[in-house]
Amino acid sequence: MKRLWVALLLVSSAAFAVDTTVLPDPELQQRYEALTHELRCMQCMNNSIADSPVGLASDLRRDVKELLETGKTDDEIRAYMVQRYGNVILFTPPMSGSSAWVWILPALAAIAGLLIGVRIVRRRTSLVDQDESVVDSEEKAQ
Amino acid sequence: MNRFVLPVVVFLALAGVLYIGVRHSPNKSTMVSALLGKPAPPFELPVLGDPARKFNSRELAGRPWVLNVWGTWCGECRVEHDTLLAIAQQNRVPLVGLNWKDDDEAAQQWLTQLGNPYGVVAADREGRTAINFGVYGAPETFFIDADGMVQYRHVGAMTAEVWQREFLSRLPKAGMP
Numbered sequence: 001m002k003r004l005w006v007a008l009l010l011v012s013s014a015a016f017a018v019d020t021t022v023l024p025d026p027e028l029q030q031r032y033e034a035l036t037h038e039l040r041c042m043q044c045m046n047n048s049i050a051d052s053p054v055g056l057a058s059d060l061r062r063d064v065k066e067l068l069e070t071g072k073t074d075d076e077i078r079a080y081m082v083q084r085y086g087n088v089i090l091f092t093p094p095m096s097g098s099s100a101w102v103w104i105l106p107a108l109a110a111i112a113g114l115l116i117g118v119r120i121v122r123r124r125t126s127l128v129d130q131d132e133s134v135v136d137s138e139e140k141a142q
Numbered sequence: 143m144n145r146f147v148l149p150v151v152v153f154l155a156l157a158g159v160l161y162i163g164v165r166h167s168p169n170k171s172t173m174v175s176a177l178l179g180k181p182a183p184p185f186e187l188p189v190l191g192d193p194a195r196k197f198n199s200r201e202l203a204g205r206p207w208v209l210n211v212w213g214t215w216c217g218e219c220r221v222e223h224d225t226l227l228a229i230a231q232q233n234r235v236p237l238v239g240l241n242w243k244d245d246d247e248a249a250q251q252w253l254t255q256l257g258n259p260y261g262v263v264a265a266d267r268e269g270r271t272a273i274n275f276g277v278y279g280a281p282e283t284f285f286i287d288a289d290g291m292v293q294y295r296h297v298g299a300m301t302a303e304v305w306q307r308e309f310l311s312r313l314p315k316a317g318m319p
Binding site: 042043055056059060063082083084085086088105 | 159243273279
């Protein structure tokens with residue numbers, strides 16, 4: 001029964017897939033799928049070109065496929081897209097220039113949060129020590 | 143008192159970052175072309191209505207020109223069409239149309255019915271020239287200077303005000319050679 005459900009799910013997701021391109025070389029196919037999932041469909045901001053049915057996305061997928069077939073590396077294909085559409089086409093912005101702060105800021109926030117957390121824990125543990133000493137002295141007094 | 147200062151500062155900093163994020167979220171009016179200040183990608187495409195003839199963008203080398211990307215499937219292109227006709231009447235700068243992923247017949251009918259503002263229309267049937275220009279939604283209008291550099295890109299319907307402010311202002315002063 002479980003297998004049937006899994007099979008049904010697989011069939012239905014394939015039926016709803018926007019992109020049905022299959023490259024003959026499995027390694028190229030894998031790189032094709034990875035690249036089309038990390039490039040933004042420029043017309044529908046938060047979809048990748050792999051998930052978008054609009055015309056421009058299918059044209060960009062065609063370009064990715066052709067560039068792969070002519071032996072371009074992944075980085076060369078990303079550069080091809082950035083040269084035309086700018087960094088915004090990459091879901092993962094580069095760590096240089098004006099987009100560096102989107103990498104630095106979360107790291108700084110995480111460190112700040114950690115420091116604040118450590119301070120709170122330290123303060124509370126020291127309070128527990130004081131409580132125990134009071135209880136101790138009361139017990140002694142009895 | 144002191145213990146409230148840090149949370150308030152952190153809150154204001156966070157609010158500031160989010161405000162900038164909301165104000166600068168990529169939308170049609172704020173996206174700057176990646177091609178600004180760079181050479182316009184050269185192209186050679188069949189001329190709409192005369193496919194035996196090819197239009198090569200090098201024909202316009204040495205003088206400023208304007209490229210308008212349009213299609214009959216594009217609603218905003220209909221909105222800007224009258225403005226383009228008025229611009230063509232001024233006859234200040236060559237206006238080239240890039241008919242993007244369209245049907246020859248529909249495109250010709252559009253120009254016959256509404257009037258043709260373009261000096262020449264190049265038919266980009268596979269959308270490759272549009273991708274080279276980083277086009278993501280029609281209409282888009284590019285200003286290319288005499289050195290072949292992309293100086294400005296307007297996304298969305300052209301208006302008389304944008305034309306005056308961003309395009310005419312980039313033309314060399316009249317009387318210059």
